[in-house]
Amino acid sequence: MDIELRRVPLPDADIPETQPGIPSREYEERTRALLAAAGTDWVAVYGDREHSANLLFLCGFDPRFEEALLLLGPGERRILIVGNEGVVHASIAGLPLDVALAQSFSLLGQPRASAPRLTDVLRDVGLRPGERIGVVGWKYLEEAETDDLTAPAFVPAFLVRDLRTVTGTDPVDVTAEMMHPVRGLRVHNSPDQIAAFEWAATRVGMAVLGVVRGARPGMTEMEACAAMGYAGEPLSCHPIVASGAPGEAINGLRSPGLRRLRPGDGITVGIGYRGSLSCRAGLLTDEPDAAFLDGVVRPYYAAIATWYATMRVGETGGAVHAAVHDALASAGATFTPMLNPGHQISHDEWVHSPIRLGSGEQLASGMVFQCDIIPTPLPAGTALNCEDTIALADQDLRGRLARDYPDLWRRIEARREFMTSALGLRLSPDVLPLSLANAYLPPFWLSHDLVCTVAG
Structure with a gap:
């Protein structure tokens, strides 16, 4: 060659001024597709400032200073769990959902009197003993990297612990349903x-x-x-x-x-x-x-x-x-x-x-x-x-x-x-x-x- x-010379730039948006119905379809692909009772999608892409894809929300958790469950339940500052910021989400406060997601030193324990919040929004939980992190391990592909790998350990405490079942990693190079949503x-x-x-x-x-x-x-x-x-x-x-x-x-x-x-x-x-x-x-x-x-x-x-x-x-x-x-x-x-x-x-x-x-x-x-x-x-x-x-x-x-x-x-x-x-x-x-x-x-x- x-x-x-x-x-x-580079041609004159034609830069679009209006930023296209994602319709609410498409976000809803994405959340339904993820829950169906996971095959679990609930899916818990983790995000933080560095790892916001899965949340953005599913609901248009990105945490700014805190962590966040999107729960998808039976009856098309969609609950966004956020810290103190995320409550107001949750208004940018692109689909109907409930917002719950978990102050463990807040920055250190901020108030925690209203909702200090994530386990209590998870019970309050509807998680029950015996239910199966799929977890979406920011990456997943492949066969050469682990002997247990089902164990969530790239989420905070306390989140996996608290989900297990509430349901009595081991959460399973379903991140591939979002990020696999062929079938990932x-x-x-x-x-x-x-x-x-x-x-x-x-x-x-x-x-x-x-x-x-x-x-x-x-x-x-x-x-x-x-x-x-x-x-x-x-x-x-x-x-x-x-x-x-x-x-x-x-x-x-x-x-x-x-x-x-x-x-x-x-x-x-x-x-x-x-x-x-x-x-x-x-x-x-x-x-x-x-x-x-x-x-x-x-x-x-x-x-x-x-x-x-x-x-x-x-x-x-x-x-x-x-x-x-x-x-x-x-x-x-x-x-x-x-x-x-x-x-x-x-x-x-x-x-x-x-x-x-x-x-x-x-x-x-x-x-x-x-x-x-x-x-x-x-x-x-x-x-x-x-x-x-x-x-x-x-x-x-x-x-x-x-x-x-x-x-x-x-x-x-x-x-x-x-x-x-x-x-x-x-x-x-x-x-x-x-x-x-x-x-x-x-x-x-x-x-x-x-x-x-x-x-x-």
Whole structure:
């Protein structure tokens, strides 16, 4: 595959102003589906500030300073248990539910006189001895990691203890019903959810490219980060701007600091809004570095192009994994992907990934994926990355999106045309780029419209 640098101006951004919402009926359908899939009398869904994605998917609520628990039970009972400050915040939930106070979820030192014990609250809302409880945490263990797949692993121990105390039965882990890469509820997205994620992806892509275009020698990393133009969008991770001089190690996960950028630095920016993360990395120079271009950029973009060409409904994750690794090997790359070359994304940055060695798990319509090929190792003081979000949609889902969200569909069609005509990429009709930034990679930041393309 012949990779060339060409000057390709980015089209004018078409950023949606109105943020699509999730209808209450869809939240209700999700809660019913989870309870049915769990096969238990109740399901208890745990969440906190860092681990809010399951709650957001099920009811649109995210804890801010506290923990929270969503109980789903017989007769379509839906109870959101929160701490002191969550009582008012619970009004943002997107479906009808009861709110109960459990002050153990409150911050230390706050009042606890009204509802100090979670066991009493669980009894008051209707849990009874002998009932079976499914627990949803923020991850689950797989067979190679444990001898007991039924024991809840990623929830606070006191929660499991109190559920057992009230019911007299052992809670079972049903997190896979939410997060499994094939059957998990959260990996299958409706038109409304895809529209909400596209709103985020469009904005986060332009925020990242704003940093790429705005970064200049002499700025601090924090000054460069300000070019993202943050407007209060809900974040899924801490913003990243990290740099280093040739020969210096670059920590690509750290927050921006006061280091001043210098010509020739390696630099990376990563920003995540709920539903999408975008990342770019390269060198802070305007003249292409021939060794970096031939040894790193060309093989890397060949892998990016291969990823986009391989993604489609019905393909296996193992085939995508193999295609990316084969593309790098064919290009003579001295690096490989640090992690999975792509994964499912949702309100959190990483749900799961069927894209792994030998996986027979099939990619399905409605799945939203992150192109996430992290080249490792690279020479110290250099960086390269091109990370963006797509949705996969079969003909039926594409038709529903075009009907229900015509402006979104117009943006997607324009992005596909730009990616194929201007960047030279091949795309299945199933691939819906959720951002104008998709696959737009300027490896030398001071020439921000000099980007990677596929020749021919």
